Amino acid sequence: xxxxxxxxxxxxxxxxxxxxxxNLEERLLDILGHVEVVxxxxxxxxxxxxxxxxxxxxxxTRPEDEIRLKEIRKNAxxxxxxxxxxxxxxxxxxxxxxxxxxxxxxxxGGSARWFPTYAARPLKSVVKxxxxxxxxxxxxxxxxxxxxxxLQGRAPWIPDFPVCVECKxxxxxxxYEMGKMCLGIITRAGCKAACVTEGAHCWxxxxxxxxxxxDAARIVMDRAGSxxxxxxxxxxxxxxxxxxxx
Amino acid sequence: MxxxxxxxEQLPGLFEKWSKLYALHVPARLREGFYDLVPWKKDLEIAWxxxxxxxxxxxxxxxxxxxxxxxxxxxxxxxxxxxxxxxxLFGVHPYDVKALNQxxxxxxxxxxxxxxxxxxxxxxxxxxxxxxxxxSAFWASVGASSVAHGFDLYWTKIGPAAFTVEVGSVRGEELxxxxxxxxxxxxxxxxxxxxAKARVLAKARKNAxxxxxxxxxxxxxxxxxxxxxxxxxxxxxxxxxxxxxCPTCYCFDIREESDDQxxxxxxxxxxxxxxxxxxxxxxxxxxxxxxxxxxxxxxxxRKGKYIYDKIGELGCVGCGRCVRACxxxxxxxxxxxxxxxxxxxxxx
Numbered sequence: 309x310x311x312x313x314x315x316x317x318x319x320x321x322x323x324x325x326x327x328x329x330x331n332l333e334e335r336l337l338d339i340l341g342h343v344e345v346v347x348x349x350x351x352x353x354x355x356x357x358x359x360x361x362x363x364x365x366x367x368x369t370r371p372e373d374e375i376r377l378k379e380i381r382k383n384a385x386x387x388x389x390x391x392x393x394x395x396x397x398x399x400x401x402x403x404x405x406x407x408x409x410x411x412x413x414x415x416x417g418g419s420a421r422w423f424p425t426y427a428a429r430p431l432k433s434v435v436k437x438x439x440x441x442x443x444x445x446x447x448x449x450x451x452x453x454x455x456x457x458x459l460q461g462r463a464p465w466i467p468d469f470p471v472c473v474e475c476k477x478x479x480x481x482x483x484y485e486m487g488k489m490c491l492g493i494i495t496r497a498g499c500k501a502a503c504v505t506e507g508a509h510c511w512x513x514x515x516x517x518x519x520x521x522x523d524a525a526r527i528v529m530d531r532a533g534s535x536x537x538x539x540x541x542x543x544x545x546x547x548x549x550x551x552x553x554x
Numbered sequence: 555m556x557x558x559x560x561x562x563e564q565l566p567g568l569f570e571k572w573s574k575l576y577a578l579h580v581p582a583r584l585r586e587g588f589y590d591l592v593p594w595k596k597d598l599e600i601a602w603x604x605x606x607x608x609x610x611x612x613x614x615x616x617x618x619x620x621x622x623x624x625x626x627x628x629x630x631x632x633x634x635x636x637x638x639x640x641x642x643l644f645g646v647h648p649y650d651v652k653a654l655n656q657x658x659x660x661x662x663x664x665x666x667x668x669x670x671x672x673x674x675x676x677x678x679x680x681x682x683x684x685x686x687x688x689x690s691a692f693w694a695s696v697g698a699s700s701v702a703h704g705f706d707l708y709w710t711k712i713g714p715a716a717f718t719v720e721v722g723s724v725r726g727e728e729l730x731x732x733x734x735x736x737x738x739x740x741x742x743x744x745x746x747x748x749x750a751k752a753r754v755l756a757k758a759r760k761n762a763x764x765x766x767x768x769x770x771x772x773x774x775x776x777x778x779x780x781x782x783x784x785x786x787x788x789x790x791x792x793x794x795x796x797x798x799x800c801p802t803c804y805c806f807d808i809r810e811e812s813d814d815q816x817x818x819x820x821x822x823x824x825x826x827x828x829x830x831x832x833x834x835x836x837x838x839x840x841x842x843x844x845x846x847x848x849x850x851x852x853x854x855x856r857k858g859k860y861i862y863d864k865i866g867e868l869g870c871v872g873c874g875r876c877v878r879a880c881x882x883x884x885x886x887x888x889x890x891x892x893x894x895x896x897x898x899x900x901x902x
Contacts, residue, residue: 492793
């Protein structure tokens with residue numbers, strides 16, 4: 309059987325997710341042994357439009373991005389969104405809450421009118437996405453597992469429960485019991501509660517967990533003493549494209 | 555059973571010896587108001603007056619992630635994985651041992667869970683009679699204030715620097731005697747232990763069910779359609795925290811992952827919980843408990859009726875961990891059972 313051909317693409321984002329994949333080092337060589345990489349500019353040179361699986365990083369922020377993404381979708385049998393920007397819009401969506409002239413002026417200065425942009429959005433707002441590797445940045449271990457599942461013809465799995473589960477597995481003291489805020493209660497797990505385990509709190513980078521109870525979450529945050537503005541800032545940080553952002 | 559009297563100055567020597575043979579875990583303060591069993595090291599201050607360990611003892615016998623088998627796709631062979639580190643849990647409270655004893659019964663039933671049983675056998679349990687009671691605990695009213703078995707040694711603090719130690723197993727007695735001959739407890743020491751227990755029981759009884767805990771399954775049988783389930787579950791975040799911190803919740807999910815060559819792999823289990831939305835999802839994406847209300851009610855039936863119907867005791871030992879862990883403030887067996895009791899009081 310011929311090896312499946314894979315390609316990597318990026319839109320608005322920092323390419324940090326592809327860097328995470330490159331960071332797999334020796335493991336990457338083993339995994340890439342099962343595939344033929346036709347395009348991956350952080351690791352190999354060259355490009356081809358003949359591929360089976362497209363890993364796409366970054367969010368869609370310009371009308372011309374849509375044309376390019378639809379082209380990728382047409383070429384690929386499987387399209388995988390890589391990272392928070394691609395999967396949920398991520399921090400690029402912060403600008404969606406600002407006036408267009410303000411953010412264009414801020415980014416492009418006097419040349420603002422040369423660069424048309426529109427509200428940032430995830431890939432799934434434009435094309436059908438077959439699988440997601442969420443997170444900012446992605447967890448390379450999860451990327452490896454999902455890639456292997458795709459190679460084996462299995463349905464790629466990402467957790468459908470909130471970060472609280474992984475915090476409890478890790479034995480962390482709950483941020484709310486320490487009088488702090490945390491978005492773990494509504495955020496999709498899979499990061500092994502990395503931020504909380506390291507002493508911070510959850511920022512929601514993996515997107516909303518399916519069925520997130522946002523009304524309850526707001527009440528919990530209110531009771532924890534967070535004012536409405538602080539809650540709003542936290543929810544807009546990564547979840548700007550979701551129903552969670554106020 | 556024999557009871558010995560042991561003095562505080564003997565402990566460092568014993569811990570030193572034990573820690574060479576076993577992974578030794580002792581109660582310590584994590585931060586103001588938070589305690590847990592942590593690996594012992596020299597000069598670690600033991601939190602004798604801890605109210606509740608933040609994490610239950612479940613993780614020592616049923617870890618959050620556990621490999622069950624390894625497989626090889628080339629030879630179509632699978633081998634069981636048994637990992638059972640020798641460990642001592644020093645200072646576990648009686649209600650947590652009661653929870654372990656309950657897990658023992660459930661894991662032995664039907665097809666015995668070999669992974670669990672081996673870990674449990676490799677685990678030395680040293681009970682410590684609590685000195686303080688967590689504000690969310692209610693173990694004295696659910697029959698979990700003492701245990702008759704399931705431990706190797708039972709420690710009770712009878713003075714500033716003295717303990718009585720009741721022997722629960724030969725293994726426990728040998729460990730206690732590792733530094734030389736032991737002093738049998740006097741009648742006065744044993745009376746001291748009885749009084750220590752009476753003192754903590756008086757504190758623990760402040761939070762109590764308004765009825766005899768054995769009525770709980772009959773109470774729940776009448777409450778399937780109670781409006782309470784919806785009222786509380788509206789706030790449910792379906793985060794599973796109440797399940798995962800529960801010392802008697804044992805549900806797990808099974809996952810498999812191949813190695814990077816796609817030749818061998820590991821099948822493992824990890825903690826799961828009935829409050830999670832995906833827990834009851836089966837083939838074809840059908841979910842037989844799709845609503846938070848269904849799941850919330852299920853958990854209380856599980857704790858108050860289904861486990862009782864199996865083994866004659868509540869699936870709740872009153873540790874109060876779920877009460878603390880629930881950010882939404884809706885997990886509270888004591889409150890739920892008492893409110894259901896009030897609701898149905900006119901029927902008695």
